[in-house]
Amino acid sequence: MNPMKAFLALLCCLFLAGQPEAAPMASPPRIAATGHLLMDFHSGKVLAENNADKRLEPASLTKIMTAYTVFKELEAGNIGLNDMVLVSKKAWKTPGSRMFIEVGKKVSVDDLIHGMIIASGNDACVALAEHIAGSEEAFAILMNKHAVELGMENTHFVNATGLPDPEHYTTPEDILKVTRAVIAEFPQFYPLYSIREFTYNGITQKNRNRLLWRDPSVDGVKTGHTEAAGYCLVTSAKRENMRLMSVVMGTKSDEARARESQTLLNYGFRFYQTHRLYNGGASLKTVRVWKGEVENLGLGVEEDLYVTIPRGSYDKLKARVEIRDSIMAPVRQGQQLGTITLEHDGEIIRKIPLVALRSVREGGFFHNMVDSMLMIFE
Numbered sequence: 001m002n003p004m005k006a007f008l009a010l011l012c013c014l015f016l017a018g019q020p021e022a023a024p025m026a027s028p029p030r031i032a033a034t035g036h037l038l039m040d041f042h043s044g045k046v047l048a049e050n051n052a053d054k055r056l057e058p059a060s061l062t063k064i065m066t067a068y069t070v071f072k073e074l075e076a077g078n079i080g081l082n083d084m085v086l087v088s089k090k091a092w093k094t095p096g097s098r099m100f101i102e103v104g105k106k107v108s109v110d111d112l113i114h115g116m117i118i119a120s121g122n123d124a125c126v127a128l129a130e131h132i133a134g135s136e137e138a139f140a141i142l143m144n145k146h147a148v149e150l151g152m153e154n155t156h157f158v159n160a161t162g163l164p165d166p167e168h169y170t171t172p173e174d175i176l177k178v179t180r181a182v183i184a185e186f187p188q189f190y191p192l193y194s195i196r197e198f199t200y201n202g203i204t205q206k207n208r209n210r211l212l213w214r215d216p217s218v219d220g221v222k223t224g225h226t227e228a229a230g231y232c233l234v235t236s237a238k239r240e241n242m243r244l245m246s247v248v249m250g251t252k253s254d255e256a257r258a259r260e261s262q263t264l265l266n267y268g269f270r271f272y273q274t275h276r277l278y279n280g281g282a283s284l285k286t287v288r289v290w291k292g293e294v295e296n297l298g299l300g301v302e303e304d305l306y307v308t309i310p311r312g313s314y315d316k317l318k319a320r321v322e323i324r325d326s327i328m329a330p331v332r333q334g335q336q337l338g339t340i341t342l343e344h345d346g347e348i349i350r351k352i353p354l355v356a357l358r359s360v361r362e363g364g365f366f367h368n369m370v371d372s373m374l375m376i377f378e
Contacts (some may be wrong), residue, residue: 006136013319025310029267031260034230034250037172040274041180041243043234045308047268052173055154056249059224060097060120061170061232062162065143065178066128067117070109071186072146073132081110083131089128090136096163098123102199110325111200113189118198119205120223136160149179164228170245179221179234179245188376193220193236200346212256215265223257235259237265237364243273271311277342278305283357285321287337292329292360299323299337299354309344316345331360 028048035051046052073079084106092103099115099124101107109131115124129139136159143157152174158165183190196213197206208223217237224232230250237244246264251257278284283298307377309317323338330339338354 021168025271026267029263031248031264032251032256033248034326035172036248036260036264037176038244038246038268039176039180040272040277040306040308041245042274042285042304042306043152043308044180045272045274047226047244047272047308048264049172049225051343053154053171055169055171056167057164057226057228057229058162058170058175059226059232059251060162061222061224061234062157062160062168063116063120063125063224064175064182064222064234065147065157066125066160067113067138067189068178068182069142069146070113070116070128070132071182071189072319073311074109075186077133079109081108082115083109085109085112085127087123087127088130089196091123091130094122094126094161094163096161100203101127114192114195114198115200117192117222118195118207119200119247119262120208122161131162147174147178150181152177159227162226162229163182164226164242165268172249175234175247175249176245179236179247180192180303182221183236183243183245189349190220190224191248193222194218209233209235210254211237211261215259215262217269220267221304223254224249225254227256231257233261235261235265238270240270241276242272244268272308273311273314274306274308275314275317276304277305278340280304281357284340285326285338285354289322290326290328290358292331292364293362294360296329297360298357300357301340301352302334302355305352307342307344307350309349313345318343329360331356333357333359350376 025375035054037046037052039046072179087101087103089103095121099119099121112124112128115121126136129136135141139160147155147204155174158168211218217239220236221234226347232249234247246261248260278301282300285299286296289297292309320341335356336353340352340354344349
C-alpha cells in the first residue's frame with residue numbers, strides 16, 4: 001500500500017473509532033404489570049408501552065398530582081412553605097400510610113410536603129388539601145382542573161391520597177404527563193423525590209422507592225399500593241444528558257415493581273439516545289419581510305427541540321425546512337411561517353412549526369411603495 005493510501009486508511013479508522021457504537025435494536029421487554037409506559041422526558045418519545053391508555057387505580061401515585069397542585073399554589077403565592085397548618089381530626093384519622101401528625105397541633109407546609117412525598121403520608125395530603133381548599137373534596141376539584149390543563153383525558157380524582165374509589169382513576173400515559181410537568185415546572189421541588197428518609201415526630205421513615213438505593217441515576221418519583229391497584233411505581237432517571245420516565249401499574253409485589261421499572265430504564269438507556277437539535281428562541285433562518293418596519297426576520301422554534309432515536313443512528317437523521325412564500329407585515333411573535341420536518345432513516349418522525357422570533361409592524365407609506373415595486377421583480 002502506498003503512503004497516501006495508508007494515511008487515508010488511518011484517518012478512516014480514527015473517524016470510525018470516534019463514532020458512537022450503534023446498538024443492535026431489541027424489541028421492548030415484556031413487563032409483568034397490568035399497564036406500563038417508558039418515555040423520554042425531553043422529546044416525549046414513547047419507547048415501550050402496554051395498556052398505556054387503560055384506566056387503572058393509581059393508589060398513591062395520586063400524590064404526584066397532589067404535590068403538583070400544592071406547588072401551583074406556592075407558585076401563585078396563595079400559600080407559603082412556612083405557613084403553619086392546624087391538623088384536623090379528619091387528617092389525623094386518615095387511614096393508610098402516614099407521617100404521624102397529631103390532631104390539634106400545627107405543622108408547617110414544608111414539613112407536610114416532605115411527609116407527603118417521602119413518607120407518602122395520607123394524613124399530610126389531607127392536611128395540605130384542607131389548608132389550601134377548605135376541604136379534601138374542594139381540593140380534588142383543583143386536581144381535576146390541572147388534569148384537564150395537562151391533557152390527562154382519562155383521569156379523575158376524588159381525593160388527595162389515592163385511597164380506593166370507583167370514580168378515582170388514571171392511566172399510565174396520564175400519570176406520566178403530570179410527572180413530566182412536576183419535573184419541568186418545579187425544578188426547585190423535584191429534588192425532594194430523591195430523599196431517602198424523613199424524620200418527623202421522632203419517627204424516621206424510609207422512601208419506599210427501592211431504586212433510589214439500587215441505581216444512582218434514579219432520582220424519583222413515587223410508589224403506590226392498594227390491594228386493588230397492586231404495586232405501582234413511577235420512576236425517573238438521568239444518565240448523561242438523557243432523562244427517562246417510566247411507570248408500572250398493577251405488579252405483584254414491592255420487589256416486582258422495582259425490578260420491572262429497572263428493566264424498562266435499562267432498555268431505554270441501552271438502545272436509545274436523545275439529542276437536542278435546536279435551542280428554543282435561537283434564529284435558525286433569516287427571511288425577508290415585505291412592507292415591514294424591518295426587512296429581516298429571524299425564525300426558530302419556541303422551545304428546545306429534542307429527538308430520541310436508536311443509539312448510534314444520528315447519521316440517519318435529516319431535517320427539511322419549508323418557509324411560506326412572500327411574508328408580509330404585520331407579523332406577530334410566535335406566528336408560524338414555516339415547518340421543520342425531521343426524517344429518520346427515510347421516515348418522517350416529527351413536524352415542528354418554524355415561528356417568528358419577534359413581531360414586525362407595517363412600515364411607512366414610502367417604504368411600502370418601494371417594496372411593492374420590488375416585489376414585481378422578485
